[in-house]
Amino acid sequence: MEFSEEEIYELIAKFLTGESSPEEAMRLEDWKAASNKHYEFYIHSVQLWEQIVGSVHLPKPTDEAWRKLRKKNQESNKKIVVIKITVAAAVTVLFFIGMLLLKSSDRQQSQYAINLEAQNSYLRKTLPDSSRVVLDKHSRLTYDADGDSRKVILKGQSWFDVQTMNGKPFEIETEYMKIKVLGTTFHVAVEKDGQSVAVTSGKVLLITHHDTLLVSANQKGYYLFSSGKLALHQKININEMAYATHAFNFEDATLENISTELSKTYNKKFVIADKSLSSRRMTAEFRDESLEDIKTIIANTLHVYFKQTNDTIIIYGKNSD
Amino acid sequence: MLNDHNDDRLVEICFKNYYQALHRYAYGMLKNNDDAGDAVQSVFLKIWENKIQLIEEQGIRSYLYTAVHHHCLNVRRQQNIQKKRIGNYQAPAIINMNQLISKESYDRIMRSIDQLPEQCKQVFKKSRFEQKTYKEIAIELGISIKTVEVHMGKALRILRLRLSNILLITILYSTFTCFSN
Structure with a gap:
């Protein structure tokens, strides 16, 4: 985010006087984090401000503050009924x-x-x-x-x-x-x-x-x-991680899409012999099924058959169709 | 089964990530380190008690900043009520005659403030010495809040340019005292 020099001085002054809205405070945070130069500019302004005002921002160390918070939480936990929410992990x-x-x-x-x-x-x-x-x-x-x-x-x-x-x-x-x-x-x-x-x-x-x-x-x-x-x-x-899970979700997917996904996961080349088959569509979910089983289901649904040569699988239309 | 433990971790990670920045934000509003610490603590305590649901809805950072903002506004409101109850008589919080810097530096700062352009100076002094909010200053001087913002930014810029060597001296001085102690 870019600011003019005037804008950044105004933003810092607002922040230091406690006039910033949450959005402005976050904008300043982002600006500060964008480069070392910005950060030094900010620190320099703050130090000057503190000299003028005569009081210093001095938070407790984070770990100490965290321990204090945890203690407070444990105390209050004894008083309230803890409602479990479903956060699995x-x-x-x-x-x-x-x-x-x-x-x-x-x-x-x-x-x-x-x-x-x-x-x-x-x-x-x-x-x-x-x-x-x-x-x-x-x-x-x-x-x-x-x-x-x-x-x-x-x-x-x-x-x-x-x-x-x-x-x-x-x-x-x-x-x-x-x-x-x-x-x-x-x-x-x-x-x-x-x-x-x-x-x-x-x-x-x-x-x-x-x-x-x-x-x-x-x-x-x-x-x-x-x-x-x-x-x-x-x-x-979920198809994006099918190489790991062997789980696929095909929703009204074309044979072309399906063979692309399968080819990524099973490391085989799929060739559709007859281009007119490419746009045949099906919807199916596969969960950890073998490639053979998946092929059988596709063959029956889309009236095609597969021929395998080494690492290439060729898809043909069934003549009877 | 994992839930409580993981909620705790979530709170811990958020806290450790944002504590310093939120404390800085709260300090600006409350001008007191302990109050700022309490503000951040109560915001997190509330998240913890209500579990994480609160922060799932919106971005966590934006939730935290907004919550700290509201909390500090409330604290300020209560402080104002209390002040009124005690009566308007209160020595304007004359700033603890600056233990941070030498008398010479302090005088230089005051001189530099006096040399600010007229309205800029007025605005800055009301903010700095009378602890007035931008809104209060705008009403008193019959100007817009935006104009107050501009004057404050300008004051910071001029003072930073004029006084930057004070900083250097102070840093050297504190380094020196550190080593001599």
């Missing part, structure tokens, strides 16, 4: 863009780190903590755990089913974000215009300097490269 995705790049580059690996690399096929692996990952093609992952943390550095795309371990968070770092996980199933993908986290169970909290977003099951949180903003999509496409 809370996952926290923290974006520390920039900072992260620095952090991950100087992170030291312990000797127990596990390196996984998927080249032309998917890599399915159960990690030492029983969490399952399915790494997409041409993706890389490093897993490293010690007494109180589990860390993953991810390059590319991957599906995760994370096992909860109390007090031992599971963290994933990608180029764009940091994901803190407590136990849930979700898919991290890099898309054309952003990075996405599609949640199939549990909850995910996305935090950036500009925005915060809670993503629940069957929703997708989206970090847009262009604006740096977060967007919430109310629908997820």
Whole structure:
């Protein structure tokens, strides 16, 4: 966000005199976070202000304040009836863009780190903590755990089913974000215009300097490269993670779409011999079925048959049709 | 089964992420570190008691800022009622003659304030010494709130440019005292 010099002085003055609306306070936060120069400008103004006013902003250290809050909460919990709400699992995705790049580059690996690399096929692996990952093609992952943390550095795309371990968070770092996980199933993908986290169970909290977003099951949180903003999509496409789950949802999908999805997951080339078949449509859900079974269902529904040669599957129309 | 634990983690992560920034915001409104701390604590306590539902609806950051804002406005309203009850007699909070800086620097600041353009100076002094809100200042001087904003921004700019070396001296001075202690 760009401001003129006058505007930024006005914004800071309003903030320091306690006149800012929440929106203005957030706008200033964003401006401050945008560059070191902005940050220094702000700090310099604040210091000057405090000299003029003669009192200093001096918050308690965060950890101390947090302990105080927790104590207060425990006290009040004794008094109120706790209503349980259905939060199956809370996952926290923290974006520390920039900072992260620095952090991950100087992170030291312990000797127990596990390196996984998927080249032309998917890599399915159960990690030492029983969490399952399915790494997409041409993706890389490093897993490293010690007494109180589990860390993953991810390059590319991957599906995760994370096992909860109390007090031992599971963290994933990608180029764009940091994901803190407590136990849930979700898919991290890099898309054309952003990075996405599609949640199939549990909850995910996305935090950036500009925005915060809670993503629940069957929703997708989206970090847009262009604006740096977060967007919430109310629908997820489970086909995008089918390479990991072998679950498909086809809704009035053309044979062409279906064969594209299947080809991605099963690593086979699908060729539709007769172009007029491409636009035949069907609706079906497949959950962990073998490719053979899926082919049979499609064959019966769309009146086609499959011929397999090495890694290519050719689809023909049935003559009787 | 996982619920409570995960709610707690969610609150903890939000708190640790936003505490400092929210405290700064509340401090601006309440001009007191303890009150600002209490404001942030009560906002989070409320979230915790009502569980996370509250923050699911809208963005968490925007929820938190708005909640802190409302809380601080309430506190200020109560403080004003109390002030009125005690009576209007109250020495204007003469600012604790600035332990932050030397007498010389303080005098320089006061001189720089006096040298501000007339209306700018009036506005700044009402804000700074009489702790008046922008709205109160606008009414007293018969100008718009936007004009008050402009004058305050201008005052900050001029003072920052004129007084920036005071800062440097103070920083050096405090560094020096740190080391000598």
